[in-house]
Amino acid sequence: MERGERYRNPTEVQMSQMVLPCHTNHRGELSIGQLLKWIDTTACLSAERHAGCPCVTASVDDIYFEHTISVGQVVNIKAKVNRAFNSSMEVGIQVSYEDLCSGKQWNVCKAYATFVAQGKATGKMKLKPLAPQTEEEKMEHSIAAERRRMRLAHTDTLKDLLTNSTLQTERENGDCNTVVPAEKTRVESVELVLPPHANHQGNTFGGQIMAWMENVATIAASRLCHAHPTLKTIEMFHFRGPSQVGDRLLLKAIVNNAFKNSMEVGVCVEAYRQEMEVSRRHINSAFMTFVVLDQEGQPSTIPMVKPEAGDGERRYREASARKKIRLDRKYIISCEQTKVPLSVPWDQSNKVYLSYNNVSALKTLVAKTNWVLATEIDKVRMYTLEEDKYLSFRIEMSLCIDATQAFFLLSDLRQRHEWDRHYASAELVQQVDEDDMIYHVLSQTVSQENKPQDFVILASRRRPCDEGDPYVVAFRSVTLPTRPPNPEYTRGETMCSGFCIWQETAELTKVSYYNQAAPGYLAYVTTNIAGLSSDFYVTFKACERFLQKNKDEITVGLQNL
Numbered sequence: 001m002e003r004g005e006r007y008r009n010p011t012e013v014q015m016s017q018m019v020l021p022c023h024t025n026h027r028g029e030l031s032i033g034q035l036l037k038w039i040d041t042t043a044c045l046s047a048e049r050h051a052g053c054p055c056v057t058a059s060v061d062d063i064y065f066e067h068t069i070s071v072g073q074v075v076n077i078k079a080k081v082n083r084a085f086n087s088s089m090e091v092g093i094q095v096s097y098e099d100l101c102s103g104k105q106w107n108v109c110k111a112y113a114t115f116v117a118q119g120k121a122t123g124k125m126k127l128k129p130l131a132p133q134t135e136e137e138k139m140e141h142s143i144a145a146e147r148r149r150m151r152l153a154h155t156d157t158l159k160d161l162l163t164n165s166t167l168q169t170e171r172e173n174g175d176c177n178t179v180v181p182a183e184k185t186r187v188e189s190v191e192l193v194l195p196p197h198a199n200h201q202g203n204t205f206g207g208q209i210m211a212w213m214e215n216v217a218t219i220a221a222s223r224l225c226h227a228h229p230t231l232k233t234i235e236m237f238h239f240r241g242p243s244q245v246g247d248r249l250l251l252k253a254i255v256n257n258a259f260k261n262s263m264e265v266g267v268c269v270e271a272y273r274q275e276m277e278v279s280r281r282h283i284n285s286a287f288m289t290f291v292v293l294d295q296e297g298q299p300s301t302i303p304m305v306k307p308e309a310g311d312g313e314r315r316y317r318e319a320s321a322r323k324k325i326r327l328d329r330k331y332i333i334s335c336e337q338t339k340v341p342l343s344v345p346w347d348q349s350n351k352v353y354l355s356y357n358n359v360s361a362l363k364t365l366v367a368k369t370n371w372v373l374a375t376e377i378d379k380v381r382m383y384t385l386e387e388d389k390y391l392s393f394r395i396e397m398s399l400c401i402d403a404t405q406a407f408f409l410l411s412d413l414r415q416r417h418e419w420d421r422h423y424a425s426a427e428l429v430q431q432v433d434e435d436d437m438i439y440h441v442l443s444q445t446v447s448q449e450n451k452p453q454d455f456v457i458l459a460s461r462r463r464p465c466d467e468g469d470p471y472v473v474a475f476r477s478v479t480l481p482t483r484p485p486n487p488e489y490t491r492g493e494t495m496c497s498g499f500c501i502w503q504e505t506a507e508l509t510k511v512s513y514y515n516q517a518a519p520g521y522l523a524y525v526t527t528n529i530a531g532l533s534s535d536f537y538v539t540f541k542a543c544e545r546f547l548q549k550n551k552d553e554i555t556v557g558l559q560n561l
């Protein structure tokens with residue numbers, strides 16, 4: 001890079017579009033369908049820049065639209081590849097709009113889409129890895145692995161939650177006494193895929209399909225409210241199979257459920273080749289939430305729907321469950337880690353998102369670049385990071401141990417009292433899944449109320465997703481009804497802490513402990529930095545002895561798995 005030149009991500013692609021009347025709906029606002037086409041094109045070009053070959057849209061994560069855009073304004077879309085996996089890539093997209101008269105800019109939405117490279121006709125494509133440069137790129141690269149995990153589990157997670165949730169199916173009548181049979185909102189529409197709807201290989205653009213889906217969903221929503229609805233969210237969905245030029249796409253939509261101020265419309269897309277063809281391929285299904293805004297931009301009350309018997313009633317119940325899950329997910333995922341209260345209750349319906357939040361918070365801390373070496377004793381180093389409201393610390397050393405051994409030993413909190421004198425004991429309360437556990441920890445540390453502390457901690461561990469990734473063990477506090485606060489203890493909370501473990505050479509492993517310090521830890525950090533205590537050194541040396549002592553045992557345990 002030339003001196004003074006601004007760094008630019010090599011996969012970054014930008015698109016700017018002036019919103020013209022032909023892009024808008026009757027309210028003079030940019031149609032979301034058009035926006036989805038622009039988003040998909042920009043993201044696809046970014047993916048293709050990295051892959052060097054044609055790519056197709058595999059999935060799109062939840063999108064929340066924060067603003068509507070009016071005719072005459074300019075839409076700016078920026079897309080870049082966050083991470084390449086094997087044949088797929090996560091592309092991060094940011095959409096804003098600007099008012100040319102005032103010069104002001106607003107965020108419209110942030111989206112993540114996965115594209116799959118269509119390299120050779122046979123064999124699986126292996127994309128070249130991406131080398132993130134900036135702090136933000138490193139963070140997105142690291143967290144992309146966690147988002148992928150959540151994405152690939154999405155269908156099962158949803159299925160699981162829908163079967164297990166107990167739902168309130170009746171909406172309170174409140175100030176609405178209109179009930180519309182869902183059947184009246186049903187829409188069926190066909191589209192013929194022509195060359196302008198597809199790439200040069202003849203594959204239909206995902207954005208074009210999304211635009212067609214938004215069109216039928218808007219019609220269904222309008223039939224319920226007899227007004228112009230505004231699309232607020234599109235739930236994560238994936239394209240199950242490709243479609244080509246010449247396909248007929250059958251789009252079906254219906255309002256599944258209406259809540260007080262919003263409604264869920266479901267859309268299903270099927271493809272067939274010839275008019276006489278009986279069998280149809282299921283291309284994708286998506287769920288969209290609409291609101292109806294009044295003159296002041298406030299959401300109005302939506303009429304109730306009466307679902308049809310059978311599938312309609314099932315979809316009605318599932319829409320309620322999806323609403324809860326979507327709100328949980330939005331709350332836990334889209335909030336910055338520090339804005340999610342420490343005491344988030346853990347339950348089956350948010351377990352995937354809390355685990356995501358746990359790991360991504362630690363990865364965000366790890367990706368920070370402004371750590372400062374505060375003190376070092378015998379190659380055990382303590383770093384600090386000062387941010388607005390938080391003081392974080394990191395303790396690091398290199399050991400002669402295999403990274404996998406350290407990973408398994410450090411992720412089991414039941415053994416931690418052997419090396420960490422702050423721990424008295426830890427009980428495994430819930431094995432959430434293979435890599436997520438909830439522990440009840442009793443601490444030796446005495447609180448300001450002169451009582452010992454206890455913690456309920458979610459421990460989430462992750463093996464490397466790729467070469468160069470660390471092993472990660474993340475901890476955060478949660479609350480569990482089965483472990484309420486006990487008057488004999490002060491309930492302590494940890495916001496974000498954990499281990500990152502890198503295999504440096506065949507023999508050497510770097511172990512780093514991170515802690516975004518809650519106020520209770522402040523004295524620990526400052527006395528260590530000031531040289532008034534060497535507690536961090538003593539604890540880490542004890543940790544080293546513990547790892548050395550138990551490493552063979554864990555290896556035998558792993559071999560027997």
Ligand code: COA
Binds near residue numbers: 058059089209237240
């Ligand atoms: N979300 C994100 N990525 C997904 C996914 C989902 N729901 N399902 C599969 N993938 C990824 C896999 O993780 C894998 O990535 P990797 O190679 O980096 O590990 C990649 O897709 C291929 O997965 P695989 O299991 O081999 O293939 P598949 O048979 O499930 O096919 C698609 C996945 C996306 C290629 C296939 O469903 C498809 O062709 N969909 C249509 C794509 C398209 O044409 N879109 C435009 C509009 S129709």
Ligand code: ADP
Binds near residue numbers: 186252253266285286
């Ligand atoms: P599910 O029935 O589990 O919701 P589908 O993929 O079959 O999943 O359909 C997705 C959504 O598409 C449905 O929730 C519904 O809103 C809509 N849909 C499906 N079939 C029809 C149909 N025949 N007519 C109108 N809308 C439909």
